[in-house]
Amino acid sequence: MTLNVSKIPQQGGGKKFEDPAALDPGTYPARVVNVIGLGLQLQQAFKGEPKPPAQKLMTTYEFVDEFLKDEGGEDDTSKPRWLSEDFPLFSLESDLATSTKRYLAIDPTKKFGGDWGQVAGQPCMVTLVQNAGKGKNEGRIFNNISSVQTMRLKEQGNCPELVNPPKVFDFYEPNLDVFLSLNSYVQGLIKEGLDFEGSKLQALIKAHEGGSAGVGAKDTEKATEGASQDVSDSTVDEEVDW
Numbered sequence: 461m462t463l464n465v466s467k468i469p470q471q472g473g474g475k476k477f478e479d480p481a482a483l484d485p486g487t488y489p490a491r492v493v494n495v496i497g498l499g500l501q502l503q504q505a506f507k508g509e510p511k512p513p514a515q516k517l518m519t520t521y522e523f524v525d526e527f528l529k530d531e532g533g534e535d536d537t538s539k540p541r542w543l544s545e546d547f548p549l550f551s552l553e554s555d556l557a558t559s560t561k562r563y564l565a566i567d568p569t570k571k572f573g574g575d576w577g578q579v580a581g582q583p584c585m586v587t588l589v590q591n592a593g594k595g596k597n598e599g600r601i602f603n604n605i606s607s608v609q610t611m612r613l614k615e616q617g618n619c620p621e622l623v624n625p626p627k628v629f630d631f632y633e634p635n636l637d638v639f640l641s642l643n644s645y646v647q648g649l650i651k652e653g654l655d656f657e658g659s660k661l662q663a664l665i666k667a668h669e670g671g672s673a674g675v676g677a678k679d680t681e682k683a684t685e686g687a688s689q690d691v692s693d694s695t696v697d698e699e700v701d702w
Contacts, residue, residue, distance in 0.1 A: 463495065463497055463517070463549075463575060463576035463577040463628070463630050464573065464574050464575040464576070464577065481529075482590055482601040482602065482603050483523075483526060483541065483588055483603050484588075484590075485588055485589050485590055486587070486588060487585050487586065487587045487588075487609070488523050488525070488526060488585065488586050488587075488588065489523070489524050489525060489583065489584075489585060489586075489611060489615065489619055490521040490522060490523045490524060490583070490584055490585070490586045491521070491522050491524060491581055491582060491583050491584070491619065491621075491622050492519060492520070492521060492522075492566060492579050492580050492581060492582050492584065492626070493520050493521065493522040493542065493580065493581075493622055493624055493626050493627070494518070494519065494520035494544070494580070494626065494627045494628075494629075495517065495518075495519055495520075495576050495577060495579060495580050495626075495627070495628045495629070496517070496518040496519075496520075496627070496628075496629045496642065496646060496650075497515070497516075497517055497518075497629055497630050497631040497632070498515075498516040498517065498518055498546060498631065498646075498649055498650055498653060499515065499516070499631040499632075499650055499653030499654070499655050499656060499659070499661075500513050500514065500515055500516075500653050500654040500655040501513060501514065501515070501516045501649075501652070501653055501654065502654065503548070513654050514548045514549075515548065515549045516546050516547065516548055516549065517546060517547060517548075517549050517559065517576060518544055518545070518546040518646065518649075519544065519545060519546070519562065519576075520542050520543070520544040521542065521543050521544070521584070521586050521605075521608075522540050522541075522542055522622055522623065522624060523540055523541045523542070523543070523586070524540065524583075524619055524620045525620075526540065526541040527539055527540050527541060528540075528541065537623075538623065539623075540623050540624070543586065543588070543603060543605060545604075545605045547559055547562070549576075552564075552570075552574050561607075561608070562608050563576065563579070564610075565584055565585075565607075565608040565609050565610050566579045566582050566584050566608065566610075567579055567582065568610045577628050577630060580626035580627070580628050581621075581622055581626050583611045583615075583616045583619040584608050584609065584610065584611050585608065585609040585610070585611050586605055586607075586608050586609075587605070587606050587607045587608070587609065588603045588604065588605060588606065589603070589604055589606045590602070590603060590604075591603075591604050627641065627642070629642065631650060631653070631655075631659070631661060632659075632660070633660070634659075634660055634661040634664060636661075636664045636665070636668060639661065639664075639665075640668075
């Protein structure tokens with residue numbers, strides 16, 4: 461399975477992190493900085509009804525004019541704000557799917573042919589809302605993504621480039637270096653996937669932890685020989701604030 465949703469057959473929210481200082485509700489210019497395949501994941505029940513496991517994708521947006529603050533309270537332009545969400549991956553023919561709405565907002569002309577692996581670095585407009593925390597998070601305010609829209613061509617020409625290098629990770633064709641560069645929370649999500657056991661990624665991790673200094677093409681082929689490549693269609697919406 462690749463990140464190309466044009467190849468997925470048609471079918472007929474989780475943990476959140478508090479932002480250092482929640483941004484005001486509104487629409488912000490951004491670029492896609494990370495596209496991370498999470499593999500097959502459990503879904504939360506909907507209105508008490510269980511939902512089948514599904515393949516999930518996490519996307520992270522780097523805001524081009526919002527930054528973390530330095531010790532003096534000024535914008536640190538080397539540290540742009542990020543916000544992430546994850547959602548189930550469905551065919552582009554699934555008009556109501558979040559994955560379809562997000563993809564077409566980022567690649568409205570389908571120049572990448574439905575391939576999420578190619579949209580990293582692309583500009584877009586991200587609309588945020590503020591939600592109050594509940595339970596142990598009562599009294600805290602969180603930013604969440606309500607929608608993503610296409611950025612006008614005129615504005616794309618003036619949109620700053622990414623500050624951070626983009627990352628793309630395909631669970632079913634894994635790059636170990638990219639996986640190891642992800643934070644521990646995202647690594648943990650991937651390892652909790654229902655198809656992690658017996659996967660190519662698990663084989664690569666075992667080879668790496670077994671003492672290999674690096675994993676080359678031949679090592680990858682040997683380590684992943686016979687590894688499972690089973691895939692299912694995908695999952696629940698979830699927003700993660702990094």
